[in-house]
Amino acid sequence: MKDNIKMVLVLTSIALMSALVLTGVYEFTAPIIEGHAQEAIARSISEVLGQIEDMEVLEIEGKEVYKAYRNGELVAAVITEASGYGGAIQVMVGMNLEEEKILHVNVLEHRETPGIGTVIEEENFTKRFAGLAFKDSYRQDVDIISGATVSTRAVITAVERAVEFIQKHLGDEIQLENRGDL
Amino acid sequence: MSLLNIFKNGLWNEHPIFRLLLGMCPVLAVTTTAENGLAMGLATTFVLVSSEIVISLLRNVIPARVRIPSFIVVIATFVTIVDYTMMAFAPAIAESLSIFIPLIVVNCLILGRNEAFASRNTTLRSIMDALGMGVGFTWGLVILAAVRELLGTGEVFGFTILGEWFPTWNVMVLPPGAFISLGVILALLNQLIIWREQRIQGVK
Amino acid sequence: MENLLLIFAGTVLVNNFVLAQFLGICPYLGVSRQVDTAFSMGMAVTFVMTMAAMVTFFIQNYLLIPLGLEYLQTVSFILVIASLVQLVEIFLRKVSPVLYRALGIFLPLITTNCAIMGLALLIPREGYNFIEAIVFALGAGVGFTLAIVLMAGLREQLEMSDMPQALRGGAITLIMAGLMAMAFMGFAGVIGT
Numbered sequence: 001m002k003d004n005i006k007m008v009l010v011l012t013s014i015a016l017m018s019a020l021v022l023t024g025v026y027e028f029t030a031p032i033i034e035g036h037a038q039e040a041i042a043r044s045i046s047e048v049l050g051q052i053e054d055m056e057v058l059e060i061e062g063k064e065v066y067k068a069y070r071n072g073e074l075v076a077a078v079i080t081e082a083s084g085y086g087g088a089i090q091v092m093v094g095m096n097l098e099e100e101k102i103l104h105v106n107v108l109e110h111r112e113t114p115g116i117g118t119v120i121e122e123e124n125f126t127k128r129f130a131g132l133a134f135k136d137s138y139r140q141d142v143d144i145i146s147g148a149t150v151s152t153r154a155v156i157t158a159v160e161r162a163v164e165f166i167q168k169h170l171g172d173e174i175q176l177e178n179r180g181d182l
Numbered sequence: 183m184s185l186l187n188i189f190k191n192g193l194w195n196e197h198p199i200f201r202l203l204l205g206m207c208p209v210l211a212v213t214t215t216a217e218n219g220l221a222m223g224l225a226t227t228f229v230l231v232s233s234e235i236v237i238s239l240l241r242n243v244i245p246a247r248v249r250i251p252s253f254i255v256v257i258a259t260f261v262t263i264v265d266y267t268m269m270a271f272a273p274a275i276a277e278s279l280s281i282f283i284p285l286i287v288v289n290c291l292i293l294g295r296n297e298a299f300a301s302r303n304t305t306l307r308s309i310m311d312a313l314g315m316g317v318g319f320t321w322g323l324v325i326l327a328a329v330r331e332l333l334g335t336g337e338v339f340g341f342t343i344l345g346e347w348f349p350t351w352n353v354m355v356l357p358p359g360a361f362i363s364l365g366v367i368l369a370l371l372n373q374l375i376i377w378r379e380q381r382i383q384g385v386k
Numbered sequence: 387m388e389n390l391l392l393i394f395a396g397t398v399l400v401n402n403f404v405l406a407q408f409l410g411i412c413p414y415l416g417v418s419r420q421v422d423t424a425f426s427m428g429m430a431v432t433f434v435m436t437m438a439a440m441v442t443f444f445i446q447n448y449l450l451i452p453l454g455l456e457y458l459q460t461v462s463f464i465l466v467i468a469s470l471v472q473l474v475e476i477f478l479r480k481v482s483p484v485l486y487r488a489l490g491i492f493l494p495l496i497t498t499n500c501a502i503m504g505l506a507l508l509i510p511r512e513g514y515n516f517i518e519a520i521v522f523a524l525g526a527g528v529g530f531t532l533a534i535v536l537m538a539g540l541r542e543q544l545e546m547s548d549m550p551q552a553l554r555g556g557a558i559t560l561i562m563a564g565l566m567a568m569a570f571m572g573f574a575g576v577i578g579t
Contacts (some may be wrong), residue, residue, distance in 0.1 A: 003245060010243060010248060011251060014244075018256070021259060025262070025263050025266050025267070030457075031268040032271070033266070036270075038316060045335045057563075086401070087512075114334075114352075114355045115334070115355060116337070116352065205413075210408040216506070250497075251465065261465060262457060262460045281507045281508060287503065288499065289566050356567075356571070358565070360408070360562070362559050365556070365557045365558065365564060366439030369558075369561075372553075373550075377553060
């Protein structure tokens with residue numbers, strides 16, 4: 001009996017100590033970790049949209065949409081994903097809503113084969129999207145990289161999804177604004 | 183055994199990777215670049231040293247029957263500390279090691295050393311044991327990772343070693359390369375040991 | 387349904403736990419000398435994996451997340467897995483002595499098997515729901531069994547062959563595992579998008 005009590009006491013106090021220490025560690029590191037995540041998104045937004053002003057973050061269907069103005073024109077960026085070779089590939093797509101064109105595409109997260117599927121990260125591939133119009137067929141206009149068919153096709157799918165999403169949810173907004181200009 | 187011998191033990195005689203084949207999951211998984219290998223080695227060493235200190239201090243307090251759960255909680259605590267610290271201060275490396283940082287908790291090397299050594303020895307001796315094993319584990323990881331990075335990309339620690347003329351063996355940084363390069367290194371080390379034993383016997 | 391099939395086939399063949407994700411290497415190298423023990427080990431791992439996936443799913447979604455205690459994930463998962471293995475052991479001994487004799491000796495080994503813990507950590511990261519998590523666990527277990535049984539088959543044959551002493555044991559097993567991993571990479575093209 002005495003042994004049992006000691007057992008429970010020792011285990012409980014070790015667990016309590018552990019929880020206490022970890023709470024401290026978490027309180028200390030959580031803001032820094034959160035900061036890194038914000039920084040990464042901010043960096044990616046400036047990569048895909050360039051010099052922007054008046055950025056607004058909209059919550060649409062659980063996705064964050066970053067809406068802003070560049071040289072007075074309405075631009076937006078959104079993160080979408082599609083499954084590649086090693087799992088989901090996350091892509092941020094920046095678009096000019098008034099010219100209905102893609103500005104720039106940035107691959108955020110992926111687990112593609114190193115040295116093969118990783119070509120999707122390279123500027124050489126992502127620049128193929130720049131300047132394409134919303135109505136273009138990306139499957140025809142963006143060349144697949146041979147040897148990395150699955151990975152490149154997944155990026156194309158993700159970009160299609162982003163364009164579709166933005167057209168569906170922000171399409172009206174442009175018309176409203178244009179009317180305002182008149 | 184003297185303190186120095188305890189330390190030296192982990193460097194070669196009971197080398198965790200090459201002699202005992204312990205903690206193989208991270209050894210194979212994260213050794214795609216020398217930098218990742220080094221980071222994993224240091225993280226494991228930190229957990230090993232801290233947990234052996236705590237366990238050796240508590241060795242007379244913890245009843246035998248709750249030994250394993252107590253060890254697990256202590257180890258998991260230090261693993262979480264490493265995990266969050268790396269996410270905060272070395273986010274790029276934390277991301278490339280991903281789940282293999284929390285998985286340090288099930289590295290058999292750590293539970294094994296605590297069970298076999300720290301729970302029966304003084305704190306000072308346990309620290310020497312943990313340092314020896316940790317350093318041994320780390321150099322093993324770095325060697326394997328350097329070989330894979332060199333043959334797979336022509337670089338080591340990100341510095342170009344083999345020039346353009348070298349057709350990089352991409353397979354070395356993929357899963358098959360991990361198994362094959364560790365297998366070949368093990369075979370070479372075994373051969374060295376066999377030769378040495380033959381020489382010693384020849385002298386006699 | 388198609389999604390579940392894809393998760394299952396993908397986990398068994400493409401992202402095989404042992405050969406592509408390096409989870410569960412210790413038993414893979416240690417318990418792969420004979421086909422029948424390897425098969426029993428595979429079954430024990432599959433069983434514990436499925437249980438662990440269910441239990442940790444509830445802990446993550448109904449305890450840690452609502453209470454904002456995600457930083458206790460590692461501690462709580464490993465404790466739960468360790469106690470789960472103990473419970474399974476006691477339960478099997480009482481209810482099915484036959485099964486206990488077949489799987490019992492492997493159970494203590496399973497606690498420090500990174501395949502179980504790895505599975506528990508991957509489920510929240512992949513964002514699977516409950517059903518998907520179970521299918522993922524089954525796929526992981528079947529994939530592990532497939533890899534370890536294939537390896538045991540090869541090693542049984544190898545016993546008879548004359549091999550340089552330096553290659554015996556770990557070295558040749560690792561090299562064969564490498565060749566097997568290469569063969570499994572071929573599945574990636576079969577089950578793509």
